[in-house]
Amino acid sequence: MKDTFSIVSYFLAFTFALTFLLYTSFHLSRKPISIVKSELHKNCSHVMRAPTETSALNIWYLCFSVPVDRNNYKQLLGAMDYSFLCAYAIGMYLSGIIGERLPIRLYLTVGMLTSGLFTCLFGLGYVYDIHSLGFYVFVQVANGLVQTTGWPSVVTCIGNWFGKGRRGLIMGLWNSHTSVGNILGSLIAGYYVSSNWGLSFIVPGVIIAAMGVICFLFLIERNIGVCVPVQQQQVVVVKSEAEPSPISFMRALRIPGVVEFSLCLLFAKLVSYTFLFWLPLYITKAAHLDAKKAGDLSTLFDVGGIVGGILAGVISDKMGKRATTCAVMLLLAAPTVCRSADQIQRSLCMLLVCGGLVNGPYALITTAVSADLGTHKSLKGNARALSTVTAIIDGTGSVGAAVGPLLAGLLSAQGWDQVFYMLMTADFLALLLLLRLVMKEHCSHRKRPGVAVE
Numbered sequence: 001m002k003d004t005f006s007i008v009s010y011f012l013a014f015t016f017a018l019t020f021l022l023y024t025s026f027h028l029s030r031k032p033i034s035i036v037k038s039e040l041h042k043n044c045s046h047v048m049r050a051p052t053e054t055s056a057l058n059i060w061y062l063c064f065s066v067p068v069d070r071n072n073y074k075q076l077l078g079a080m081d082y083s084f085l086c087a088y089a090i091g092m093y094l095s096g097i098i099g100e101r102l103p104i105r106l107y108l109t110v111g112m113l114t115s116g117l118f119t120c121l122f123g124l125g126y127v128y129d130i131h132s133l134g135f136y137v138f139v140q141v142a143n144g145l146v147q148t149t150g151w152p153s154v155v156t157c158i159g160n161w162f163g164k165g166r167r168g169l170i171m172g173l174w175n176s177h178t179s180v181g182n183i184l185g186s187l188i189a190g191y192y193v194s195s196n197w198g199l200s201f202i203v204p205g206v207i208i209a210a211m212g213v214i215c216f217l218f219l220i221e222r223n224i225g226v227c228v229p230v231q232q233q234q235v236v237v238v239k240s241e242a243e244p245s246p247i248s249f250m251r252a253l254r255i256p257g258v259v260e261f262s263l264c265l266l267f268a269k270l271v272s273y274t275f276l277f278w279l280p281l282y283i284t285k286a287a288h289l290d291a292k293k294a295g296d297l298s299t300l301f302d303v304g305g306i307v308g309g310i311l312a313g314v315i316s317d318k319m320g321k322r323a324t325t326c327a328v329m330l331l332l333a334a335p336t337v338c339r340s341a342d343q344i345q346r347s348l349c350m351l352l353v354c355g356g357l358v359n360g361p362y363a364l365i366t367t368a369v370s371a372d373l374g375t376h377k378s379l380k381g382n383a384r385a386l387s388t389v390t391a392i393i394d395g396t397g398s399v400g401a402a403v404g405p406l407l408a409g410l411l412s413a414q415g416w417d418q419v420f421y422m423l424m425t426a427d428f429l430a431l432l433l434l435l436r437l438v439m440k441e442h443c444s445h446r447k448r449p450g451v452a453v454e
């Protein structure tokens with residue numbers, strides 16, 4: 001039995017590390033666009049030809065009733081963010097449903113290989129001197145769609161291997177792959193941005209494609225059985241139960257808490273992704289730094305995010321209150337996001353604090369909360385709901401991720417203060433959406449045996 005425990009522990013550690021590295025490569029490949037922006041805007045008309053009335057950009061914007069100012073470089077750069085994130089949000093709702101019906105290993109491998117292809121294509125635009133904005137928008141849309149294969153797959157895989165015990169801590173540590181990927185992506189893109197920004201995309205594209213090959217070769221989707229040695233030449237294999245059938249989209253929505261946490265994540269992710277895509281450019285303007293230094297400095301936000309995600313997991317495990325933990329962090333985050341340019345320059349630690357408080361709730365909802373709801377008692381043990389629930393929550397959050405950077409591009413033309421007011425508003429809305437669940441947790445705690453109820 002001791003040998004069996006060691007074998008299982010080994011596979012748990014291996015799955016934890018492998019899925020961590022796999023999703024690190026996803027975020028690593030998303031980060032370069034925010035670093036390269038500060039280089040592109042210097043001569044936007046040379047890097048990308050402004051769209052005509054019949055271009056792909058205007059068709060994309062007409063579909064969503066968003067006006068285009070072809071002379072505003074921030075809106076042009078925001079268009080690329082919006083293209084990726086909107087496609088990601090739409091594709092996410094389908095990805096979870098598809099992922100439950102296909103082998104996770106193959107589904108994730110194909111997604112990573114194609115994501116590497118499209119990330120490299122964006123960088124090849126520099127190599128081959130492509131000036132068409134429609135080309136870059138197309139690549140971003142395609143990349144956004146294929147990247148939706150990642151999150152439902154890795155969360156389902158980690159959920160299959162790890163139970164509910166200390167899930168907040170385990171997934172808080174595991175979810176630091178988001179910030180680690182952002183940091184590595186910033187450092188890689190920053191290294192090449194001033195000399196050859198095409199490599200800022202090509203190198204991360206090659207990395208995620210290589211990780212896709214590793215995924216195909218080594219990923220084990222679930223613990224299908226435990227080999228227990230009985231005698232020297234005898235082995236007893238305890239197999240898992242028969243596969244349950246996937247649940248429908250509407251059935252997943254009826255799980256208590258899915259709607260509230262999904263809408264909360266919409267606004268929480270809006271704040272996080274606005275920082276992800278616009279913080280380096282803001283630092284460049286506010287602190288008058290070059291693109292590489294601004295990119296390096298922006299990693300402090302992601303370092304804070306690592307600490308915040310782990311802290312949120314530990315606290316929620318200790319208290320047994322996921323919604324309350326998120327609500328408190330969102331409340332504390334509001335003052336930290338309202339920072340003027342001179343304050344950011346003088347207080348670099350504010351980036352660390354802000355990163356922790358903003359990314360803490362985002363990390364907790366997308367990992368431990370999603371896993372809890374995907375294995376809710378109302379599902380009667382049907383673990384195959386996890387991918388669909390994860391896709392619904394993260395897909396709804398991705399709507400906010402698409403809207404936030406777009407609004408930042410529009411509002412920054414009126415001054416950066418308008419962007420920070422927008423972020424504060426979104427933070428408070430995320431908090432309000434959790435109040436019912438916070439009250440429910442509080443009442444549930446008071447009704448426990450041995451606790452007096454007023």
